[in-house]
Amino acid sequence: MMDVLYFAWVRERIGLPRETVETRAETVRDLVDELRRREGRYDLAFSDTRALRVAVDQELCDFDAPLAGAREVAFFPPMTGG
Structure with a gap:
């Protein structure tokens, strides 16, 4: 189990600020692929x-x-500093 956090427009599109997921993903890319297949x-x-x-x-x-x-x-989306 791992916590997945979503910020800015990512959170807005998914509708959640965070969730706990059970995954077999070996890389971040694998996790993204699993999540994309959800909904x-x-x-x-x-x-x-x-x-x-x-x-x-x-x-x-x-x-x-x-x-x-x-x-x-x-x-999260890229951030700019100032």
Whole structure:
């Protein structure tokens, strides 16, 4: 089991700020594929992963990052600083 957090427009499209999921995904990309197969709202939210950033256990990573031992995955749009 792992917590999946959604921020900004990702949260708006899915309709949840977070959820706990049971997954066999080996990478973030595998997790996204599993989520997209759930329902249309997930498919829409993850239709263009180039527009998303991801963190595993609060560390920025890419979609090929392994999930072994991960407790949390967060999806969010790119942020700009100032």
